[in-house]
Amino acid sequence: METLIQIRRDLHQIPEIGFQEYKTQQYLLEQLNQLPQDFLTITTWKTGIIVKISGSEPSKSIGWRTDIDGLPIVEETGLSFSSTHAGRMHACGHDCHMTIALALVKAFAISQPKQNVIVYFQPAEEGPGGAEPMLNWLKSDRPDLLPDEIYALHIAPEYPVGTVATRPGLLFANTSELFIDLKGLGGHAAYPHKTRDMTVAAANLILQLQTVISRNVDPMESGVITIGKMLSGTVQNIIAENARLEGTIRTLSANAMVEVKRRIDAICKGIEASFECSVTIDYGSMYYEVNNNEECANKLLSFAKEIKDCQPVLSPAAMTGEDFGYFLKEIPGALFWAGANCEYGLHHAKMSPDESLLAFNANFVEQFIRSL
Numbered sequence: 001m002e003t004l005i006q007i008r009r010d011l012h013q014i015p016e017i018g019f020q021e022y023k024t025q026q027y028l029l030e031q032l033n034q035l036p037q038d039f040l041t042i043t044t045w046k047t048g049i050i051v052k053i054s055g056s057e058p059s060k061s062i063g064w065r066t067d068i069d070g071l072p073i074v075e076e077t078g079l080s081f082s083s084t085h086a087g088r089m090h091a092c093g094h095d096c097h098m099t100i101a102l103a104l105v106k107a108f109a110i111s112q113p114k115q116n117v118i119v120y121f122q123p124a125e126e127g128p129g130g131a132e133p134m135l136n137w138l139k140s141d142r143p144d145l146l147p148d149e150i151y152a153l154h155i156a157p158e159y160p161v162g163t164v165a166t167r168p169g170l171l172f173a174n175t176s177e178l179f180i181d182l183k184g185l186g187g188h189a190a191y192p193h194k195t196r197d198m199t200v201a202a203a204n205l206i207l208q209l210q211t212v213i214s215r216n217v218d219p220m221e222s223g224v225i226t227i228g229k230m231l232s233g234t235v236q237n238i239i240a241e242n243a244r245l246e247g248t249i250r251t252l253s254a255n256a257m258v259e260v261k262r263r264i265d266a267i268c269k270g271i272e273a274s275f276e277c278s279v280t281i282d283y284g285s286m287y288y289e290v291n292n293n294e295e296c297a298n299k300l301l302s303f304a305k306e307i308k309d310c311q312p313v314l315s316p317a318a319m320t321g322e323d324f325g326y327f328l329k330e331i332p333g334a335l336f337w338a339g340a341n342c343e344y345g346l347h348h349a350k351m352s353p354d355e356s357l358l359a360f361n362a363n364f365v366e367q368f369i370r371s372l
């Protein structure tokens with residue numbers, strides 16, 4: 001197997017979006033096939049991979065999950081190993097996550113763990129969501145590949161390398177995608193009274209959406225609606241017949257998500273009436289919150305205290321989403337933020353993590369799993 005930095009750079013060059021991770025899967029399989037196979041069983045599921053390492057005296061199976069997909073972003077890091085896939089980038093660190101997972105398999109393939117270890121290379125975390133269907137498949141077809149406990153990490157640009165930041169209980173929000181299509185009546189810019197202008201309707205809708213969190217969600221619960229993309233019209237002197245908004249909703253509680261959607265439905269009905277148009281809502285994929293098992297999160301934090309150069313941090317909850325939440329809904333476990341010391345944040349075209357996080361976290365997670 002190549003060095004960790006080389007693996008991360010190879011993977012960084014071939015980002016693929018959810019359920020299209022064909023080259024990524026092939027690369028991962030090539031690396032896995034180079035390892036001693038005595039304790040390994042390699043299974044594929046769609047574009048994902050599941051590797052079971054048999055323990056020497058197992059009393060349980062420990063799961064480790066990595067996501068493997070990239071984002072539809074044009075990379076602007078200027079790195080010599082930038083993405084070779086136009087309009088695709090590993091801007092959420094999944095290249096680093098995969099590299100650490102490969103390093104774990106290598107460590108356990110060479111030196112057998114006591115417990116069984118199952119490493120999940122899961123597709124489509126950024127959307128439409130691979131965790132839930134992977135878990136459903138495991139439950140129905142391969143219960144032998146289900147773990148008793150499961151862990152994962154996510155890089156955190158804002159923390160220095162060596163930080164292990166997590167908390168018992170709620171760590172990440174409930175999320176839902178949001179796609180809204182508005183259809184009115186286009187026409188000449190000089191005759192607005194003969195049209196139904198969807199640019200104006202969409203602009204009004206965005207402003208009304210921004211009242212939902214501030215006026216319909218208990219301030220102690222919190223939430224956020226972000227419209228990340230707006231499309232409308234065709235040219236400067238034609239009134240727009242169509243508009244489309246794309247965004248996400250995030251709430252700390254599942255109940256608040258229900259209330260937010262009820263209000264969005266009502267506001268869209270109001271837009272239909274006031275702008276004499278039709279509005280169609282698609283809530284896309286939803287992720288269940290990341291709710292860390294108390295004992296598992298505390299085990300991570302306590303273990304981190306024992307490791308040289310490791311800074312355990314009791315992290316606040318974040319509005320990020322992660323479909324690892326579906327694993328944690330059914331299996332005790334925890335996710336932690338792994339410091340990546342980077343100026344730009346997740347999902348930014350210049351996000352470039354400090355590669356020393358790879359060796360640090362590969363060693364930390366290996367030792368942690370051996371301690372269980």
Ligand SMILES: CC(=O)N[C@@H](CCC[C@H](N)C(=O)O)C(=O)O
Pocket residue numbers: 092125126127154175176177247248249285287319320321322323346
């Ligand atoms: C860690 C992270 O950034 N996760 C993504 C997950 C995407 C969720 C879903 N596709 C959505 O857009 O709501 C995030 O955006 O939080």
